[in-house]
Amino acid sequence: MRPAPPVGVTCSGGGAWRVAQVLLAALAAGVAAAWLLPRILPVAVVAAVATGLAWHFTKPHATLLRWDGAVWSADGQTGQVDLMLDLQRWLLLRFRPAQGRALWLPLPDAEAGAARHALRTALYAHAGRSGAADV
Helix, strand or coil, rough: CCCCCCEEEEECCCHHHHHHHHHHHHHHHHHHHHHCCCCCCHHHHHHHHHHHHHHHHHCCCCEEECCCCEEEECEEEEHHHHHHHHCEEEEEEEEEECCCCEEEEEEHHCCCCCHHHHHHHHHHHCCCCCCCCCC
């Protein structure tokens, strides 16, 4: 089997990813406040503070993800890519570098653009697995 063709995309997740992160933080803080601090602080105050903090700390970061036909790289660092969630118009990828922490890369179709098909080909051809034998 031939390897997937080279492809590169910039992943930042867009506004929807940031909003989802902020809403999850607000929900978690609200639930924790309702459980731990039912009489001390109103849940709405805790959720509002969590929303503001989450919005401040979840600034989008664009990452260049590339498949060169043999190796995956993100911002120049080689590693492996796992497809974690495929919602047809939106992908969630996990990049595991050779050293360091994994990166979560949300990718809406609008960001993938014309590279969408080539990226999906590379992901589903198991191009991200090191040592994969050609059949």
